[in-house]
Amino acid sequence: MSAVTAEHDHDDHHHDDHSHGPEKGWLRWVVTTNHKDIGTLYLLFALAMFFVGGTMAMIIRAELFEPGMQFVDPQFFNSMTTMHALVMVFGAVMPAFVGLANWMVPMMIGAPDMALPRMNNMSFWLLVAGVLLLASTLFMEGGAPAGGWTLYPPLVLQTGKALPFAIFSVHLLGVSSIMGAINIVATILNMRAPSMSLMKMPMFVWTWLITGFLLIAIMPVFAGAVTMLLTDKFFHTSFFDAAGGGDPVLYQHIFWFFGHPEVYVMILPTFGVASTIIPVFARKPLFGYSSMVYATAAIAFLSFIVWAHHMFTVGMPISGELYFMYATMLIAIPTGVKVFNWTATMWKGAMTFETPMLFSIAFVVLFTLGGFTGLMMSIAPADFQYHDSYFIVAHFHYTLVPASIFMLMAAGYYWMPKWTGHMYNEKIGQLHFWLSTISVNILFFPQHFLGLAGMPRRIPDYAIQFSDWNMISSIGGFIFGASQLLFLYIVVDTIKGGTGEKVTDEVWEDAHKHGLEWTLPSPVPYHTFSTPPTVIPCDHD
Amino acid sequence: MNEDVAVKNKRLVRNLAIVAIAMFGFGYALVPLYDVLCEWKWIERDRPDAIKAIPETAYEIDKEREVNVEFMTTLNESTPMIFGAEMTQLKVHPGEYHTVNFYAENKTAAPMVARAIPSFSPALTSTYFEKVECFCFSEQTFAPHERKVMPMRFVLNPALPHEYKTITLSYTFFDNTQTAIKK
Numbered sequence: 010m011s012a013v014t015a016e017h018d019h020d021d022h023h024h025d026d027h028s029h030g031p032e033k034g035w036l037r038w039v040v041t042t043n044h045k046d047i048g049t050l051y052l053l054f055a056l057a058m059f060f061v062g063g064t065m066a067m068i069i070r071a072e073l074f075e076p077g078m079q080f081v082d083p084q085f086f087n088s089m090t091t092m093h094a095l096v097m098v099f100g101a102v103m104p105a106f107v108g109l110a111n112w113m114v115p116m117m118i119g120a121p122d123m124a125l126p127r128m129n130n131m132s133f134w135l136l137v138a139g140v141l142l143l144a145s146t147l148f149m150e151g152g153a154p155a156g157g158w159t160l161y162p163p164l165v166l167q168t169g170k171a172l173p174f175a176i177f178s179v180h181l182l183g184v185s186s187i188m189g190a191i192n193i194v195a196t197i198l199n200m201r202a203p204s205m206s207l208m209k210m211p212m213f214v215w216t217w218l219i220t221g222f223l224l225i226a227i228m229p230v231f232a233g234a235v236t237m238l239l240t241d242k243f244f245h246t247s248f249f250d251a252a253g254g255g256d257p258v259l260y261q262h263i264f265w266f267f268g269h270p271e272v273y274v275m276i277l278p279t280f281g282v283a284s285t286i287i288p289v290f291a292r293k294p295l296f297g298y299s300s301m302v303y304a305t306a307a308i309a310f311l312s313f314i315v316w317a318h319h320m321f322t323v324g325m326p327i328s329g330e331l332y333f334m335y336a337t338m339l340i341a342i343p344t345g346v347k348v349f350n351w352t353a354t355m356w357k358g359a360m361t362f363e364t365p366m367l368f369s370i371a372f373v374v375l376f377t378l379g380g381f382t383g384l385m386m387s388i389a390p391a392d393f394q395y396h397d398s399y400f401i402v403a404h405f406h407y408t409l410v411p412a413s414i415f416m417l418m419a420a421g422y423y424w425m426p427k428w429t430g431h432m433y434n435e436k437i438g439q440l441h442f443w444l445s446t447i448s449v450n451i452l453f454f455p456q457h458f459l460g461l462a463g464m465p466r467r468i469p470d471y472a473i474q475f476s477d478w479n480m481i482s483s484i485g486g487f488i489f490g491a492s493q494l495l496f497l498y499i500v501v502d503t504i505k506g507g508t509g510e511k512v513t514d515e516v517w518e519d520a521h522k523h524g525l526e527w528t529l530p531s532p533v534p535y536h537t538f539s540t541p542p543t544v545i546p547c548d549h550d
Numbered sequence: 551m552n553e554d555v556a557v558k559n560k561r562l563v564r565n566l567a568i569v570a571i572a573m574f575g576f577g578y579a580l581v582p583l584y585d586v587l588c589e590w591k592w593i594e595r596d597r598p599d600a601i602k603a604i605p606e607t608a609y610e611i612d613k614e615r616e617v618n619v620e621f622m623t624t625l626n627e628s629t630p631m632i633f634g635a636e637m638t639q640l641k642v643h644p645g646e647y648h649t650v651n652f653y654a655e656n657k658t659a660a661p662m663v664a665r666a667i668p669s670f671s672p673a674l675t676s677t678y679f680e681k682v683e684c685f686c687f688s689e690q691t692f693a694p695h696e697r698k699v700m701p702m703r704f705v706l707n708p709a710l711p712h713e714y715k716t717i718t719l720s721y722t723f724f725d726n727t728q729t730a731i732k733k
Contacts, residue, residue: 124559143585191566233577245582245729248581251667252626252724262593263577324673326591493584525579 030535038134039134042126049428050133051108052421056500058100058140059414063124063490070452071477076471086469089485089537092147094158099182100140102409103418106278107132107189110217112428116191116526116533117211119202119542124195132188134215139181145242146171146178159264160235162249162257166242173243176235184229190224193217202541208302209545211524212295215302216281219309223270226313231267234260258323265316271314272405275413277305277442278349279376280414283369286423288367289523291358297350303522304343304350310476319468321392330389337387340378348377364438365518368419371446372412379407382457398469400460406453411446418445418496425500426516430532431507433499441499444492451485492506522546591674599602603687604680609645612708616641618650619706621650622720627719631664632697644678644708652700654723656692663730664723665689671718678710680715689726 031046041047046508050122068089072080113130115122121549148154149170154160160175168175197218201210210218237248237259247253280301288295295301318337321330351373360366382404386392395401418441426432453519455478460466464475471479512531520527523546529537584616587593621635621644634654653664656662666686670676681687685700706717 058557111655124555125563163627185572191570194566195559195562198562199555221558225566225570226573228570230577230580233574237578237581251722252665252726253729256584258593259581263580264583266577277631324671325593329592379577 020044026300039132042122042130044115044126044129044150045428045533047123047129047133048108048110051111051136054133054137054140055105055108056102056497057419058096059496060493061144062093062096063493065096066486067090067356067490069093070483071165074470074481074483076473076476078470080372080384081469083469084152084155087157087467088147088153089512090467091154091156091158093142095143095150095154096140097409098158098271099143100180101185102413102417103186104136104277106217106220106542107186107193107422109191109278109282109417109424110193113424113526114196114214114217115200116529116537117214117524118197118200118205119525119538119545120196120200121536121539122269123192124200125192128188129192132185132192135181135185139178139185139264142174142178142181146174147173155326158260159239159268160525161264162238162260164240165238173239176239179235180232183232186224187228190221190228194221194225194255198220201544202334202543203539204543204545208299209517211281212284212298212301212305213278213281216277216284219305220274220277222275223312227270227274230290231271232266234263237263252461255477258320261320261323262317264314265319268319269316270309270312272408276408277309278307278548279372279413279416282420282423283351283372284347286365286369286375286419287526289423289517290369291355291360292519293354293358295350296353297346298345301350303348307343308340311336312342315340318392321389322396334387334389338384341384341387346382348373348380361518363422364433364435364442365419365423367439367442367446368422370413371442372373372415372419375407375411375415375446375449379404379412380466381521395460397465398460399456399464402466403456403460406456410453411449415445416516421500423517424526425503426512427529427531428531429503429507429525430507430512431503432510432512433503433507435508437495437499437502441492441495441509444495445489448485448488448492452482452489455479455482455485455486459515566586568643586699603684604728606647606682606705609705609708611643611645613643615701615712617644617659617706617710617714618716620716620718621651621652624720624722626722628722628725629664630662631655631692631723631725633656633721633723642706644706644710647682647699647703647705649683649703652721654685654690654692655697656695656702659685659694661690661694662725663689663727664692665726666721669720671720672714675710675714675717678707678714680705680707686721688714689730709720 032040038046056149065371068084072086111123112247117336148172149169151171153171154168154175157166166172196216197210240246240415241248241250241255247255249255249257251257276533284295284301315333315337317325317329317333317383321333325333382400385402386395386401422433422438459475459478462475464471514529514531515521515527516531517527525546526533527543528542528546554663584593618639620639621637623633623635625631634653636651636653640648640650654664669670669685670679681704683701683703685702690698690700
């Protein structure tokens with residue numbers, strides 16, 4: 010990753026200071042403004058947080074292995090469910106996709122770097138500060154927030170000393186995401202190579218452009234909501250305080266106005282990665298490129314007008330329930346278009362099944378399953394049974410773990426040879442895939458049954474009729490957790506040299522036809538596309 | 551990066567930052583918007599004026615119908631009070647006036663200011679639940695260890711739609727002593 014080639018561009022006199030290799034010593038990683046360095050920082054930080062959040066999940070599954078209280082007290086258990094969610098969403102999945110965007114977007118559109126390299130550095134370090142502030146609440150009097158990641162009042166206002174720290178951490182994470190999003194949008198809109206028109210952009214770039222706009226629109230709303238919590242608690246405002254004329258349900262509306270687009274912030278770049286990888290291993294262009302673009306935009310638009318489907322049981326007039334029900338069902342159409350296009354891309358393709366492709370195929374199948382349970386929950390009268398049960402837990406974990414997490418893994422396997430210049434160990438990669446895919450189903454599939462049988466979410470103890478499926482789910486959880494250590498091993502091993510096999514510039518057969526990044530040397534030089542490329546590979550008609 | 555792109559970046563970043571700031575404001579704008587949507591009944595909420603007195607009007611009593619009114623009493627967090635109602639439920643005919651006594655006691659040796667907030671389920675019935683007299687209309691001041699009996703007089707407007715067979719009226723007492731002192 011630190012390899013430097015002689016690609017100095019002395020003609021570009023504005024950027025003499027940028028045209029050298031990386032700085033010497035550890036300070037390089039603190040002050041760097043290079044998109045590849047910052048991408049690496051984001052990805053490694055996200056990987057670390059994936060294991061932190063994963064450890065919390067292991068504590069949750071250990072406690073739920075048997076009925077009764079085993080290891081932790083209920084307050085700490087609830088802190089674990091809350092912190093697991095916050096760490097995974099804001100510390101792992103989102104930063105990992107920002108990391109991928111940093112690494113890949115400039116290389117995919119033929120730009121020398123991100124539009125605002127210094128702001129890029131700042132948004133990464135604000136993220137670290139935000140996550141550390143959040144983690145510090147675990148050690149405070151009264152414990153970390155324990156009211157669920159949605160931070161609903163009045164429950165969240167009963168948090169001890171940690172409340173203002175948790176809120177400021179949300180502010181920092183919000184500022185970091187907004188800055189990251191502005192940077193990515195500016196890069197995509199202003200820095201493309203001259204011949205790279207919008208409708209020639211790779212799907213990953215398109216999905217990030219739309220995700221960037223989503224983030225800019227929603228993160229400030231969330232920041233506003235938590236600021237209202239803060240003033241309610243400490244400055245005697247009454248936004249959500251019934252004693253002063255406020256309404257706690259208002260918080261839920263504001264939160265989910267942010268919260269529903271937020272879940273698409275985590276899934277749209279996932280779609281982008283899938284649309285990048287599948288054509289390469291099917292050796293066909295992506296089927297239905299323009300419909301993919303419009304489907305992504307449609308999903309993003311719909312995400313703003315469906316929020317109250319998270320609140321069917323809270324109380325709405327029947328017309329409201331019906332509106333949010335039908336609007337939510339509409340999302341299945343553009344999402345179905347995407348699933349159809351991925352399948353059609355594979356249809357009659359000369360497919361090979363390297364690790365990135367295996368993860369992508371598992372993603373298409375298992376994400377669709379998670380999507381179908383989502384469709385079930387969109388039916389307002391049926392949702393009264395599923396609401397706040399383990400069925401919901403199963404649903405959103407299917408759309409996040411074998412979808413977002415799997416595609417992040419796939420992206421890692423797919424681009425690691427380009428980043429490092431070394432080939433990862435395919436055997437261990439495939440072992441990682443099979444263990445993950447089998448165990449993720451052992452882990453989450455039984456939770457559908459638990460939810461339908463009436464087990465509520467966020468409880469440390471349960472009635473004994475739920476014992477068997479919980480034990481099976483926990484066993485799946487432990488296997489899944491342990492399997493991820495294989496990924497950690499592969500990442501370290503690949504950085505240190507991998508199989509020793511010399512990787513070609515295109516790494517994957519004919520990959521140069523699918524993306525600009527494969528026209529660059531492996532490992533990729535510290536500075537690329539100082540002069541914009543003239544020939545743009547086009548992955549679609 | 552040439553000068554042209556730098557200028558374009560600057561303008562775009564400024565515009566996007568304005569969008570972000572505007573969306574922060576939009577979050578706050580949702581607060582009054584919520585009240586409007588509740589008013590239009592797009593969102594189901596207890597009518598905000600459900601805690602205002604309505605002058606006693608004579609309705610024709612609908613003997614055909616009986617609606618079950620349930621009473622719930624709750625204390626917020628650790629409000630140091632005893633709070634209850636003399637009955638948990640009451641069968642009423644729409645148009646017929648009833649008085650139900652609630653009682654509350656200050657368990658502390660200090661004066662206390664507390665406020666009871668009503669909540670209806672189903673929320674839309676709050677429109678038809680007319681209170682002539684209620685302890686929830688204003689803040690209540692309790693002397694140390696004072697026990698109060700507080701009547702609540704109400705009528706169900708006969709216009710109440712027929713699908714509502716049971717109405718739950720829940721009161722929560724909030725200890726507002728600290729806020730009252732600050733004022």
